[in-house]
Amino acid sequence: MHTLSVKVSSDPSAPLRLAVVAPGGYGKTRLLRELWQAYRDAGVPVVTDWPTTGADDWRRAVMLVDDAHLLPDTQLRMLREIPCSRLVVACRPWPRSPELVELLAPFDRVALSTCDVADVRRMCPSAADTIHSLTGGVPRWTVRLAQAGGQVTAAVSDAMRYELETLDEDVVRYLIAARSGLGNRIDLLIALLEMPGHSVGEVMRAARATGLVNPDGTVIPLCDLALSTVVPAELYLGVLQQLARLQLDRAEPVLPFARALLGSGAIGSTVATVLTTAAHEAASHDSVLAAEMFGAAVSAGQPLPDVATGWAHAAALSGDLDTALRLADQAIANQDGAGASISAAALAHRGQWARSARLYSWAQEPTFAQIASYAVGSFAVAPPARADRPPTALDGAAGLMADGIRQSVSGDPMAALSSLVQAAALLEPAGQDALVPDTPAALGALVALHRGEIDIASSLLDNALAARMGGDVMRARHRLLLAWTRMARGQVGEAAHLMDGLVVREPRDELFRTGLAAGLARRAGDTVTLRRVRAEAAACLFRQPVDLFTLLPVAELALASARLRDHGDALFADALTLLDKLGNPPLWSAPIHWAAVHAAILTDNPAAADPHIRALELNPTRYGTALARAARCWTAVYSGHVDLTEVTRCARGLRDAGHWWESGRLASEAALRTGDRKAMVSLLECARQLQVHESAQSSDTACPLSDREQEVAELVVRGMTYKQIGDTLFISAKTVEHHMARIRQRLGATNRSELLAQLRTLAIGSSR
Numbered sequence: 053m054h055t056l057s058v059k060v061s062s063d064p065s066a067p068l069r070l071a072v073v074a075p076g077g078y079g080k081t082r083l084l085r086e087l088w089q090a091y092r093d094a095g096v097p098v099v100t101d102w103p104t105t106g107a108d109d110w111r112r113a114v115m116l117v118d119d120a121h122l123l124p125d126t127q128l129r130m131l132r133e134i135p136c137s138r139l140v141v142a143c144r145p146w147p148r149s150p151e152l153v154e155l156l157a158p159f160d161r162v163a164l165s166t167c168d169v170a171d172v173r174r175m176c177p178s179a180a181d182t183i184h185s186l187t188g189g190v191p192r193w194t195v196r197l198a199q200a201g202g203q204v205t206a207a208v209s210d211a212m213r214y215e216l217e218t219l220d221e222d223v224v225r226y227l228i229a230a231r232s233g234l235g236n237r238i239d240l241l242i243a244l245l246e247m248p249g250h251s252v253g254e255v256m257r258a259a260r261a262t263g264l265v266n267p268d269g270t271v272i273p274l275c276d277l278a279l280s281t282v283v284p285a286e287l288y289l290g291v292l293q294q295l296a297r298l299q300l301d302r303a304e305p306v307l308p309f310a311r312a313l314l315g316s317g318a319i320g321s322t323v324a325t326v327l328t329t330a331a332h333e334a335a336s337h338d339s340v341l342a343a344e345m346f347g348a349a350v351s352a353g354q355p356l357p358d359v360a361t362g363w364a365h366a367a368a369l370s371g372d373l374d375t376a377l378r379l380a381d382q383a384i385a386n387q388d389g390a391g392a393s394i395s396a397a398a399l400a401h402r403g404q405w406a407r408s409a410r411l412y413s414w415a416q417e418p419t420f421a422q423i424a425s426y427a428v429g430s431f432a433v434a435p436p437a438r439a440d441r442p443p444t445a446l447d448g449a450a451g452l453m454a455d456g457i458r459q460s461v462s463g464d465p466m467a468a469l470s471s472l473v474q475a476a477a478l479l480e481p482a483g484q485d486a487l488v489p490d491t492p493a494a495l496g497a498l499v500a501l502h503r504g505e506i507d508i509a510s511s512l513l514d515n516a517l518a519a520r521m522g523g524d525v526m527r528a529r530h531r532l533l534l535a536w537t538r539m540a541r542g543q544v545g546e547a548a549h550l551m552d553g554l555v556v557r558e559p560r561d562e563l564f565r566t567g568l569a570a571g572l573a574r575r576a577g578d579t580v581t582l583r584r585v586r587a588e589a590a591a592c593l594f595r596q597p598v599d600l601f602t603l604l605p606v607a608e609l610a611l612a613s614a615r616l617r618d619h620g621d622a623l624f625a626d627a628l629t630l631l632d633k634l635g636n637p638p639l640w641s642a643p644i645h646w647a648a649v650h651a652a653i654l655t656d657n658p659a660a661a662d663p664h665i666r667a668l669e670l671n672p673t674r675y676g677t678a679l680a681r682a683a684r685c686w687t688a689v690y691s692g693h694v695d696l697t698e699v700t701r702c703a704r705g706l707r708d709a710g711h712w713w714e715s716g717r718l719a720s721e722a723a724l725r726t727g728d729r730k731a732m733v734s735l736l737e738c739a740r741q742l743q744v745h746e747s748a749q750s751s752d753t754a755c756p757l758s759d760r761e762q763e764v765a766e767l768v769v770r771g772m773t774y775k776q777i778g779d780t781l782f783i784s785a786k787t788v789e790h791h792m793a794r795i796r797q798r799l800g801a802t803n804r805s806e807l808l809a810q811l812r813t814l815a816i817g818s819s820r
Contacts (some may be wrong), residue, residue, distance in 0.1 A: 053254040055068075056083065056086075056087065056162060057083075057086040057087055057089075057090045059605075060087060060090040060091060061090045061093065061094065064090070064091055064094035064095075064096050065078050065096075065137060066138075067137040068114070068137070068138055068139070068140065069137075069138075069158065069159045069160060069578075069803075070136040070139070070140045070141070070159055070160050070161075070162055071141050071142075071143070071156040071159040071160070071161050071162070072084075072140065072141070072142040072143075072161075072162050072164065073142075073143055073144070073145055073156070073161065074142075074144070074145070074163075074164040074217075075144060075145065075190075075260060075261050075262060075263035076144055076192070076261065076262045076263040076264075077167075077190045077191060077192030077262075077263035077264075078164040078166070078190065078191055078263060079164050079191045079192070080143075080164065081117065081118055081142070081163075082141035082191075083164070083601055084100075084116045084118055084140065084142055085115075085432055086266045086651040087116060087140060088100065089105065091114050091138075092794070094372070095406065096112065096113070096114055096138075097109070097112060097113040097617060097771070098113070098114050098115075098570070099113055099114070099115045099116070099136075100115075100116050100117075100118075102115060102117065102134075102279050104213060106535060108642040110134060110135045110137075111135065111137060112134075113136060113138070114136070114138035114139070114140070115134065115136045115138070115139045115140070116140050116142075116546070117131065117139070117140070117141045117142065119142070119143065119144075119533060120141045120142065120143035120152060120155075120387075121143040121144045121146070121147055121148070121152060122263075122819055123152075123377075125149060125151040126602045128149070128151035128152055129151060129445070130153050131155055132155050135395075139159075141155065141156060141159065143306055145257070145260070145261050146254075146257040146258050146260070146261035147254075147258065147261075149748075152725030157516065158768035160756070164191075166187060166188060166190055166191065166194075167184070167187075167189040167191055167194045168184075168191075169181065169184045169195075170481060172184045172189070172190075172198065174192055175194070175195065175198035176197075176198035176201060176202060178201070178202065179197075179198075179201060179202025182202045182371055183197045183198055183202050185273060186204070186272070186273045186274045186277075187272060187273075187274055188266055188273070190263050190264075190272060191322040192263070193212075193272070193274050196208050196211060197274070203463075204253065204274070208274075208279075209278065209282075209406050212274060212275065212278040212282065213278065213282045213289075213817055214460060215262070215264070216275075216278060216279070216282045216283065219262065220255075220258065220278045220490075221246075221259050221287070221496070222245055222255045223259045223262070224279075224283055224287065225244060225245060225278060225287070225291050226241065226245070226255050226256060226259045227259060227264065227265070228279055228283065228288060228291040228292070229291065229295060230246060230259070230265060230269055230270060230271045231271045231275075231276050231279055231312060232292065232295055232309050232312035232313075233308040233309055233311070233312060233813075234295060235265070235268075235269035235270065235271070236269040239250060239421070240295065240298050240299075241255075241256075242300075243294075243298055244291065244294055244298065244335040244693075247454055252480075256269075256538075257642075264552055273367045280316060280317075285317070285554065286588075287588040288316075289316070289317060289318045291314055291316060292313060292318040292323070293320060293322060293323060294314070295309060295564055296309075296313070296318070296321065296322045296323050296326045297322050299323060299326060299752065300322065300326060300329075305331050305333055306326050306330050306333065307330040307334055309330075310326050310327055310328070310329075310330030311330075313326065313327055313348065314327075314344065314345070314348050314354075315348075316743070317351045318352065319351070319353055320352065320353060321353055323352045323353070324349045324350075324352040324354035325354070327345050327346075327348045327354070328345070328346070328348035328349040328354050328358075328359055328362075329384075330345045331343075331345035331346045331349060331359070331362060331363070331366065334366075335362065335365070335366050335369075336483055336484070337484065337485070338365045339367075339369035339370040339485065339523050339524055340366075340370040340524065342362075342366035342369075342370075343363060343366040343367045343370050343372060343375070343718055346359050346362060346363035346581060347363065350363075350490070354693070355512040356382070357382070357386065358381050360379045360380075360383045360386075360388075360391065361379075361380070361383045361388055361390045361391050363375075363379050364377075364378075364380040364383060364391060364394045364395075365374045365390075365394050365487055367379065368380075368394055368397060368487050368521075368523075368525060369484075369485060369487055369523030369524060369525055370523065370525065370796065371523075371525040371527075371528075371557060373398045373402065373525070373557075373558065374396055376395075376398045377398050379391075379394075380392070380394040380395040380398065381395065384411075388413070388447075389414070389415040389416060390413050391410045392412070392415035393411070393412065393415045393417050393420075393487070394487060395411050396408040396409075396411035396412045396415065396417070396420065396489065397420075397423070397487045397488060397489050399411065400412075400424060400427075400489030400490065400523060400563070401532070401558050401560055402559050402560065402596075403558075403560045403563075403595065403596035403597060404557050405424045405427035405428045405489075405558045405599050406424075406428045408420075408424040408427075408489060409421050409424035409425045409427075409428070409430070412424055413488075413633070417450075419450040419451050419453065420450060420454075420488070420489055421488070422454045422457070422458070423453060423454055423457050423489060423495075423529060424489060426457050426458070426461055426600055426634070427601055428599055428600075428630070428632030429598045429599075429600065429601045429629075429630040429632075429634050431461075431462075431601040431605070431634065445479060445481070445482050445483075445486075446482075446483075446486045447650065447676050448475075448478050448480045448481040449475040449483075449486075449492055449511065450475075450488070450710060451469075451474075451735060452471045452472070452474050452475035452478065452492065453472065453475045453488075453492050453495060455459065455468075455471045456468045456469070456470075456471035456472035456475065456492070456495065456496070456499070457472075457495065459641070460499050460637065460639050461472060461489065461600075461634050461635075461637045461639075462634075462635065465499065465502075465503060465638075465639040465673065466503075468499055468764050469496060469499045469500060469503065469505065469508065472495050472496030472499055472512075473492075473496050473508070473512065475492030475496070476491070476492040476493040476496055476512055476515065476516065476521070477700045478492075479491070479492055479493075479520040479521055480515055480516070480519040480521060481519070483519055483520075483521040483522060483637050484519065484520040484522070484523055484700060485522065485523065486521070486522060486523070487522075488522055490522075490529075490557075490601065491516055491521050491522040491526055491529075491530070493512040493515065493516030493521055493522075493530065494516070494522075494529055494530060494533055495601070495817060496508070496509070496512045497509040497510075497512045497513050497533045497534075497537070498533070498601055498604070499639065500512065500606075501533075501536065501537065501540065501604060501710070502603075502639050502640060502642055502675075503639065503641060503673065504674075504675040504678070504709035504710035504711070505676050505710070506540055506710040508540055509537045510534065510537045510659050513530050513531075513533050513534040513537065514534070517529045517530050517531065517534070525534055527715055528554055528555065528556050528557070528558075528561045529561055529564070531550050531554055532550075532551070532552075532554070532556075532561060532564040532568060533564070533813070534550055534670060535547040535548075535550035535551050535568055536564070536567075536604060537812055538550065539568060539571050539572060539575075539652070539713075540710050540711065540712065540713075541710070541712050542712030542713045542716070542743065543712075544572055544575055544576070546715075547568065547572060548572060551569075551588050559595040559596035560596055560601075561603065562595075562596065563592050563596045563602055563605050563606075564590050564593045564602070565737050566585050566587060566589040566605065567589070567604065567605025567606070567609055568608075568773075569581070569585045569588075570582060570589065570604070570605075570608050570609055570611075570612040571584065571608045573585060573612075573614075574611065574615055575713050579615075579616065582612050582615060582616060583616060585612065586609065586612050586613060586616060586618065589609045589612075593609075593623075597626075598623070598630055599628040599630065600630065600634070600640055603627055603640060603643055603644055604622055604643055605628070606627050606644070606795050607643045607644050607646070607647035608647070609623060610623040610627075610647055610651060611647050611650055611651055611654070614650070614651035614654040614655050615654055617655065624644065624647075624651070627644045627774075628644065631644065636667070638670060638671035638672070638673070638676055639671075639673075641667060641671070642668065642671055642679060645664040645665075645667045645668050645679075646664075646668065646679050646683065648660075648661070648664040649661040649664050649665060649668075649683045649686065649687070650686075652664070652687075653686065653687065653690050658687045658690055658691065661683065661687050664683070665680060665683045665687070666682035667743070668683055675710075678702075678706060678708065679706075679709065680706060681701075681772070682702040682703075682705060682711075682714070682718060683701050684705050685698055685699055685702040685718065686702075686718055686721070689718070689721055689722045690721075690725075693732065694722045694725055694726040694728075694735075696722075696726075696728075696731045696734060696735065699718060699719060699722040699738075700719070700734075700735070701733060701738075702718060703715045703718045703719045703738060704738075704742070705743060706718060707742055709782040712742065712743075715742045716739045716740075716742040719735045719736070719738040719739035719742060720735070720770060722735050723735035723736045723739065723770075724771070724772075729779065731778065732780055733780065736766070736767075736780075740766070754760065757798065759797060760781075760791065761779060761791055761794065761795050761798075762776060764781070764788055764792065764795070765792075765795055767781075767812050768792065768811070769808060769811050770810075774788040774789055774792075795811075799811075
């Protein structure tokens with residue numbers, strides 16, 4: 053109950069002259085009903101249908117007048133003369149005749165407001181946010197929707213239909229304009245309504261008085277939904293077409309208005325032109341919206357050939373490569389080089405670099421053609437500069453990208469990384485609408501990963517994601533590569549988090565996703581997941597051939613095959629064939645040879661590792677030296693020759709080279725294979741130190757096990773028996789058994805498999 057009703061109930065004989073002024077739907081009639089009930093309960097005569105009836109004694113009576121803004125001036129003058137000491141008048145803020153203003157001048161005012169979310173939640177907790185969003189908190193519509201459980205039922209729609217049908221046509225026209233984002237554009241409204249400015253102001257005030265328009269000039273969403281269905285089509289579409297002409301005549305940005313045209317059914321050359329113009333405006337920052345606008349423009353009557361290239365470009369940036377390729381092919385048929393560039397970029401995203409190179413060459417895009425040629429193992433001559441090409445940021449970045457890839461293959465890898473970092477910096481400010489076969493950030497990250505420069509790779513990718521470099525189509529690639537940097541560092545939890553919920557559409561991204569999944573499963577010792585991922589990868593590799601920029605996932609999948617005793621020789625052969633075409637560049641060869649060494653060990657064929665170790669030794673960089681030395685050490689460990697000093701040095705060298713997980717694993721393997729108890733303890737401590745990085749990154753809570761329990765658990769995860777653990781830690785096997793019983797109790801594990809899984813989750817033994 054309103055506080056005013058409570059006040060009346062406590063003192064019904066008190067004089068009262070009150071004006072209730074609020075837009076429609078704010079609860080004026082409801083308040084009058086509450087007052088009527090309060091006065092009736094107090095025995096006070098109430099007059100509500102004046103002037104049809106009056107009161108025997110006006111001094112004792114109370115008069116309640118609703119919708120006073122609709123009363124003629126004669127009745128408003130009569131109200132001023134009635135000798136009633138208790139008079140409550142409710143009206144909308146518009147129209148306001150001089151007689152109404154004079155009548156209400158001496159009256160007190162009561163404010164009625166909209167409902168906030170808390171008010172709505174008391175009516176309908178389950179749909180409060182939805183209801184408030186649709187109604188703007190206007191009480192009439194809030195109550196109706198709350199009674200319907202937040203659903204826009206037929207009864208709610210009928211009520212809105214009735215409300216709109218009672219409005220003056222100029223007010224309806226204004227509502228359509230306001231729905232289109234032009235409710236405060238007086239200049240446009242003057243032309244639309246064909247009336248002077250002061251008259252437009254009256255229409256605006258009348259519209260706000262309906263309660264369907266927010267104070268900022270926007271229409272409440274519930275009314276917005278109804279306008280396109282309730283208002284006669286000829287009026288609704290006619291207003292939109294008029295507004296379209298007015299927008300074009302003023303040569304102003306049309307995107308905000310064009311949003312209202314989407315799905316409206318409005319057609320014609322003017323509407324099509326507005327939608328096309330809006331598509332071009334949106335292209336630089338919202339490729340999804342731009343593509344939608346181009347499609348709507350064609351539906352409205354724009355000839356497809358006029359927009360095919362722009363639509364294809366927007367579709368490609370948004371990640372809709374099917375549409376991009378279809379439209380670009382039509383442009384190519386019309387000898388449109390821009391269409392060929394779009395198709396080339398889309399095909400590169402799908403791993404079809406050879407076809408991409410041909411299309412870039414035909415489109416006279418020599419820098420991207422060179423990058424595409426290198427991807428499939430073909431040397432490309434450095435392209436001459438084109439004098440007719442404007443020196444844009446994209447053009448400069450493309451040149452640096454081509455230089456970087458060329459240097460990575462046949463020059464200085466450090467210079468290559470520098471060129472790619474410069475290209476990324478050049479493209480960051482304006483790269484979200486740059487359609488490229490790959491971004492300089494992605495290529496730079498790959499070069500950095502191949503050199504063990506994890507920090508540089510992470511920085512490039514973080515910046516690229518923040519700048520939306522390469523559009524939405526590149527988002528998955530950048531996140532997958534960022535996840536790869538986390539996996540390389542041993543931050544498997546962060547790597548998995550970056551992959552969570554990531555939608556992957558194209559073969560190149562799918563290959564990296566499966567490579568990551570295989571790498572994470574291999575590091576966790578999860579053979580079930582490893583088998584599933586390996587099967588997925590087999591299908592993926594049919595769609596995505598091995599190329600220069602997919603060697604990381606190829607190496608990881610080959611290792612997964614070796615781990616499952618399903619030899620990955622074919623993958624290694626494809627990768628080595630590609631590298632041989634390029635003269636076996638050390639930078640790009642390193643991960644393949646490193647993986648081949650491990651595959652040889654995993655398949656109990658250490659002799660097969662020798663040629664790959666020799667290849668690593670030809671890599672003169674710090675990274676190549678670390679891998680080569682570690683590979684020699686690992687094969688020696690596998691053969692039972694454990695040199696504590698050398699293993700420790702190689703393990704730490706691997707960590708410094710960006711191979712965090714392998715560094716701990718080398719120390720762990722050596723600990724398991726040495727017969728020197730003192731060396732075993734030292735190597736286990738080394739492994740634990742090398743895995744601290746991952747534990748700190750992946751665990752949000754402290755480990756529930758004591759230090760001694762962690763030592764025991766780590767050795768159990770490594771596969772030792774209770775006796776071996778006892779010998780290592782200088783305790784009895786029985787004591788080890790007691791420790792394990794307490795560990796199982798602390799973790800709530802019911803069997804050995806569950807216990808091992810929980811210990812791995814706690815990063816116990818994760819360096820294995």
